[in-house]
Amino acid sequence: MNAPKMSEMLFSLKCFMASMLALYVSLAAGLPRPFWAMMTAYIVASPFSGAVRSKALFRVCGTLIGSTATIFMVPRMANAPELLSLALACWVGLCLYISLLDRTPRSYVFMLAGYTAGLIGFPAVSDPASIFDSGLARVEEITIGILSATVVHSLLFPQGVGPALLGRLDRAIADAQRWMADVLKPRADKTQALHTRLALAGEISELRVMSTHLPFDTSQLRWTAGMVHGLHDRLAIMVPLLLAVEDRLNALRETDPDSLAPWTALLDDIAAWVQAGRDADPARATQLRAALAQLTPELPANAGWSAILRLNLAQRLDALIEACEDGLELRSNVSTVMQGGVAGYTPHLTPAVLHRDHGMALRSALAAAVTILLCCAFWIFTAWPSGAAAPMMAGVACCFFATQDNPVPLIRMFVKWTVISMPVAAFYIMFVLPAVHSYEMLVLVIAPVFLIGGVFMPRPATAGSSLAFLIGVAGTLSLQDTGTLDIPGFLNSMVAQLFGFIAAAAVTSLIRTVGGDWMARRMLRAARREVAQMAQAAQAAPPAALVASAPLLTISARMVDRIGLLMPRLAIAHPTPEARAVAVDGLRELRVGLHVAQLCGLQQTLEQAGVALRPLLQNIGAHFGSGGHEHGQAPAALLEKLDTTLRAVCAAAASGAGEARHQAAAALASMRRDLFPRAAAYQPEIAS
Numbered sequence: 302m303n304a305p306k307m308s309e310m311l312f313s314l315k316c317f318m319a320s321m322l323a324l325y326v327s328l329a330a331g332l333p334r335p336f337w338a339m340m341t342a343y344i345v346a347s348p349f350s351g352a353v354r355s356k357a358l359f360r361v362c363g364t365l366i367g368s369t370a371t372i373f374m375v376p377r378m379a380n381a382p383e384l385l386s387l388a389l390a391c392w393v394g395l396c397l398y399i400s401l402l403d404r405t406p407r408s409y410v411f412m413l414a415g416y417t418a419g420l421i422g423f424p425a426v427s428d429p430a431s432i433f434d435s436g437l438a439r440v441e442e443i444t445i446g447i448l449s450a451t452v453v454h455s456l457l458f459p460q461g462v463g464p465a466l467l468g469r470l471d472r473a474i475a476d477a478q479r480w481m482a483d484v485l486k487p488r489a490d491k492t493q494a495l496h497t498r499l500a501l502a503g504e505i506s507e508l509r510v511m512s513t514h515l516p517f518d519t520s521q522l523r524w525t526a527g528m529v530h531g532l533h534d535r536l537a538i539m540v541p542l543l544l545a546v547e548d549r550l551n552a553l554r555e556t557d558p559d560s561l562a563p564w565t566a567l568l569d570d571i572a573a574w575v576q577a578g579r580d581a582d583p584a585r586a587t588q589l590r591a592a593l594a595q596l597t598p599e600l601p602a603n604a605g606w607s608a609i610l611r612l613n614l615a616q617r618l619d620a621l622i623e624a625c626e627d628g629l630e631l632r633s634n635v636s637t638v639m640q641g642g643v644a645g646y647t648p649h650l651t652p653a654v655l656h657r658d659h660g661m662a663l664r665s666a667l668a669a670a671v672t673i674l675l676c677c678a679f680w681i682f683t684a685w686p687s688g689a690a691a692p693m694m695a696g697v698a699c700c701f702f703a704t705q706d707n708p709v710p711l712i713r714m715f716v717k718w719t720v721i722s723m724p725v726a727a728f729y730i731m732f733v734l735p736a737v738h739s740y741e742m743l744v745l746v747i748a749p750v751f752l753i754g755g756v757f758m759p760r761p762a763t764a765g766s767s768l769a770f771l772i773g774v775a776g777t778l779s780l781q782d783t784g785t786l787d788i789p790g791f792l793n794s795m796v797a798q799l800f801g802f803i804a805a806a807a808v809t810s811l812i813r814t815v816g817g818d819w820m821a822r823r824m825l826r827a828a829r830r831e832v833a834q835m836a837q838a839a840q841a842a843p844p845a846a847l848v849a850s851a852p853l854l855t856i857s858a859r860m861v862d863r864i865g866l867l868m869p870r871l872a873i874a875h876p877t878p879e880a881r882a883v884a885v886d887g888l889r890e891l892r893v894g895l896h897v898a899q900l901c902g903l904q905q906t907l908e909q910a911g912v913a914l915r916p917l918l919q920n921i922g923a924h925f926g927s928g929g930h931e932h933g934q935a936p937a938a939l940l941e942k943l944d945t946t947l948r949a950v951c952a953a954a955a956s957g958a959g960e961a962r963h964q965a966a967a968a969l970a971s972m973r974r975d976l977f978p979r980a981a982a983y984q985p986e987i988a989s
Contacts, residue, residue, distance in 0.1 A: 305756040308348075308460075313755030315453050316346045320751065320775075321744050323449035328740060330445075333438050336779035341446025343751075343771050346454070348759050349462035351518030353454040355406055357447040358517070363413025364443045367396075368436040370414065371422040379429030386677035386692070389422050393673060393696045394666035397703055401662035405513045405652045412700050417443075419673065419696040423689040455519060462514045463522025467635070469511075470532060471579075473504050474628060477539050478575045481621065484547040485572040499888075502540055503865030509533045509652055509858075525635045530651070532635075535628040537858040541892050542621040548974055549614040556982055557607035564611075567592050571618070575625065579632060586626040593619055600966055602952040606982040609947070613967040654855045655862045656824065661815075668813040669699035672805050679800075687793040694801030699809065706870070707814045712806040715769045716799060722773030723795055725750060730777060750774060817870035824863050825890065831859075832894045833926035836918040839901045856898050860891045889975040896972040897921060899964065906961040910953040917946045935976045943973050944983055951985065 305313075320342040327335030345360055347353045370392055378385035396415030400408040421439050425432045480498045512533070515526040522529075553561050567589070574585050597615040598608045672695045680688030698715065702708035729747070737743050751774075757767035777795070815823075867888065897918070904914050920942045924935060947969045950962055973983065 309756045309759050311458060312346075312348055312759050313752050315457055316343055316450075316755045316758065317748065317751050318457070319346070319450040319453035320446075322453065323446040324743075325740060326445050326449065327442055330441070332442050332445075333435075334442055334779055336775055337439065337442040338446035338449070340772055340775040340779070341443045342450045343755075343758075343768065343775065345447055345450045346755075346758065348460055349465065349514065349518075350454045350459040351462035351514040351520075351523070352406070354451055354517040355514045356409055357451045359407055359409040360413050360447055361444055363410040364417050364440055366410070366414035367417030368421055368440045371418045371425070372433055372436045374418075375422050375425055375429050375432045379426070382426060382677075382681055385422075385426065386674060386681070389418055389692075390670040390673040390677070392418050393700070394670035397669050397700050398662045398666035400700075401665055401703055402657050402659065404655055404657075405510050407513065415669075416696045416700045419693050423677075423693045426689060459519045461518045461520030461522065462511070463518045463520035466508065466511055466515065466529070467522060469504070470508055470529065471632075473501060473508060473536060474532070474632065475578060476501050476504075477536055477543070478578060478625070480543055481539070481546075481575045481625070482572045484543055484550065485568045485575075487547075487550070498543075499540075499864055499868050501536075502861045503868055505533055505536045505540070506655060506862040506865040509655070513652065521638060522635070525638050528631050528635050528638070531631050532628055534854055534858065535624045535631065537861040538624045538854065539621060539628075540861045540864065541857055541895055542617050542624065544892065545617045545971055546614065546621060548978075549610050549617065552974060553607065553610050553614070556610075560607050560611060564596060567596060571622065579629065581625075581629060583626055583629055586622050590619055590622055593622070600951055600962055603985045604951045604966070605985055609951075609966055609970045609983065612963060613970040616964065616967045617971075654858045656827070656859055656866060658823070658827065660823070661820075664813050665699070665703040668809050669696060669703070671812065672696070672699055672801075672808040675808065676801055676804050685797065687797040690794055690797035691801040691804065694798045695805045696801075698802050698805035702809075703813075706817055706820050709806050709810045709814055711765065712802060712809065714766060716802045716806070718766045718769035719773040719798065719802070722770045722777070726774045726777030729774070734778070747778075821867050821870045824867055828860070828863055828891050828894065829925040832890075832897055833922045833924075835894060835897050835901065836922035836925070839897075839904060839915070839918045853895060853898050853902075856894050860894060863891060864888060889978065892975050893921070893925070893972055896968045896975070899968040903961045903965050903968075907950065907953065907965055910961070912946070912949045912953050912965070914946065917942050940973070940977050940980055943969060943976075947973070947983060948985065 320339040323338035323342045324335050327338040332338070341360075345353060345356050347356065371389075374388050374392070375385065378388055393415040396411045396418075400411035400415070403411070417439070421432075421436050425435050476498070480501070509530065512526060512529050515523050515529060517523070550561070570592070571589055574581050574589060593615055596611075598604075598611050600608070600612060604612075673692045676688075676692035676695045679685070680691055685691075698712050699708075701715070702711045705711060733746050734743075737746060751771060754767050754771045754774075757763040758771075760767075776798075900914055900918070907914055920939050924939055947966060950965045950969065953962055970983075973980070
């Protein structure tokens, strides 16, 4: 075990000071459960002050909503415990479902609204007349804990999330630039390199979510949230463009290597410009794009596969240079604001564009509701005096770990460290606290445990276990609030909590637990359904309306997010480099949505030029909507329809549709390469 760092010790000290401030205020205010305020100060703690402040706001809102719902439900159903149990279980499940659809820290609002109702409602079943006082006290205690953590972490050596986020964003930009340079100057070993590069997709989505804390930060970067999101958008655009450019270069090297000879100098110039990083001259981008336009081939009616590939390559390189240029400008603007400049508005996407899985959210909600109902049934039928703790803890466990593919190991970890905390808590509650008669003495006697345990919270490997241990100790110390210091009462309460955790693990393993490979296939099916819906909608809705509802940037961001979610799962399900290469090759289908969206935007212009896209879109919709195909097994009929449409685009009159013809040909070529990477080269005319 590594020795604690100064930053970790400082974080532990701030957490302890915040918890002691919360405890002091709660005791001075005469609140019934002051240790709840202390526990809350640890739950909302984060190394970054901006994250503490944002989570504080979200948690206060969630606590208010949950308390209000409890105060509304409990008095009306106090005489029907079965109905009340069902109502609380459904409320927790509904809130959990909504929270899982929002993958930003704002999900805390709904998650807390769910399990706060359980924390307040189940203990109040035996005394429903006091539900308003209990709910109000819980809100006050939790709010005091949140405000104490916010004040301490914001004023005492605050660590802004901005510099850390900006550092990670700079590394992501540098990774994208290195990837671009490697694509233009390829290396020998590409299998592991591609897997490593695609991990950038996960970093982009994680940064997009992390930047939700920016408006609450203590650094100057809080004024640049729009610019930072704009940088995320440019990075999201670059990932599919880089994959496309690399594929087209490889295809040209295989089919017509001589055609790339005039491109060599330009590719070297682009690579040199990219390798300059933040020192790159933005004006140089205009010169590179002008040189690229000179190399872009024309599109005659009998255009061959090599010419179409070079046209596709030119368009993708042009878009890639533009994305790099915009990214450099935005990064420069961020630096200007950091030095005291004025931040302008930057149009950008929000995290709402990220992948959402309604099915898994529903399964998680169902698992939580079933677990709570089973615990309530056991509690009611056995008349267990401390049984309220079982559904209460079951709801907390189901909510805490619902984002995992397999929450059971984390629930087991939480149970393990809760059990480990029991002897420590028992020692305090039986032998130490009865001898404590002042606040100052209380601080001194509990300081060693919480200061040492808090050191491990900033470490990713030990954050969960240390938090479980500290919550276990603080939660047990709350028995001091009620004067329940007898051994039977202590053991009864602990057994009820463990019963709730074990029930959550058992039910979750049956209803909610899934494998990484299963989740990967599920996400790919979701992507296919989205492509099918776009293709089918293009046959009914006006093209302009369709493009407005699904712009390329939105589809690109969602595609990159899905790649980021898939890569760690594919790495686990396919441990060897060869197996990963096959799995990564299956991700080609994720890019088809971009091409369908591009074709939908050109549909009206091409139809006026005599090109019918509807038959192709109909075939694409049928293929992706069938759900029965596997990667790389698109039907030959679709390849034939692609080639037929490509010939029609090339043969279309150029007047009034010149640029549309070029873009459509590039999109069709991209779709052909993504769906049929090993197919024979396109032939401009059907062989007789």
